[in-house]
Amino acid sequence: MPVVWLTEPEKAPVQSGAFSVSDQRLLSHAIIRPNRSLPRKGFHWLLLILWGFLLIPLIPLLGSHALWVMLPFLLGAVVALGYSIERNYRDGELFEELTLTHKFLKVVRHTPRRMRQEWQANPYWVRLNILKEGGPVENYLTLKGGEREIELGAFLSPEERVRLCHDLERALARARMPEI
Template identity: 30%
Template sequence: MELKEQKPHFCAVLTPHRALDQNGVQIVMIITCILAAIPGIVFFLMGAWPIVGFLGLDVALLFWALSKSRKQVNGFEEVTLYPDSLDIRRVSPKGRETRFQFNPFWTKIEVFKDFEDRVTDIVLKSKERSLKIGTFLNPDDKKSFASALSNALYRVKR
């Protein structure tokens, strides 16, 4: 790993949106359990007790989805632009780090939009290589990030 002695022209750390913290997950699960228990008790008293198992399965699946979502927020991407290189450091939610390096003079940003003019993908292209970045960002964040990075690349190329 080499240390850059020069000051970066642009640096951004991209992180996924964190909608719920641990307390939020607990509150959602408590409310879900209460709301699932009400029909569960009714169905159990009516003799349709297998439905209680399906309601429990719904609660368990929701808990699994929220837990998986919480673990995904530990990942991030760091984009740093120096006069002679564009460095992307991608850290997975499990902590595995991957680095990519582009020459800023050969790098082009491609922004893909949907039919409603929302940004869906940002792709860095340089000769034969391409890299999709910021996949976890929402369309507005993708748009502002692509604009900021594009402006920084333009300034470096001048």
């Protein structure tokens, strides 16, 4: 699941008996991550199976010098594939964190090779826009607050961006209601 909402993070588990009280009461907290279609275990199996299939054409070459000519190229292909998938995993470690209270909406984007980026605005003035067509991608989702506009969930599928938009609209409507 690429979007995980914690709708009542101010409450502690029932067993502990604890409860958090503060003037910055957390209404919603979400973690948005990209989809991972191939788990690490599957990645290792893929490389092992690929290596096995690449060795099959070398069986007739056993005992000849041609084997030693072909072997480095096949090993290089497996290593290159392994490196590229590993790089993809590192790039997939990015995530966005949304924190919503009555006083602010904060979005923090954590990327593996860059500094984290933060954006904060008053939830009353935040405008959520979704461009069905005409944006860089289908269902382009942006948040605008103050003078700055940010893209949200760039790594999500179009359907997931629509779902995130609806969930965030409901959360913002709750945040705009007066505190009791």
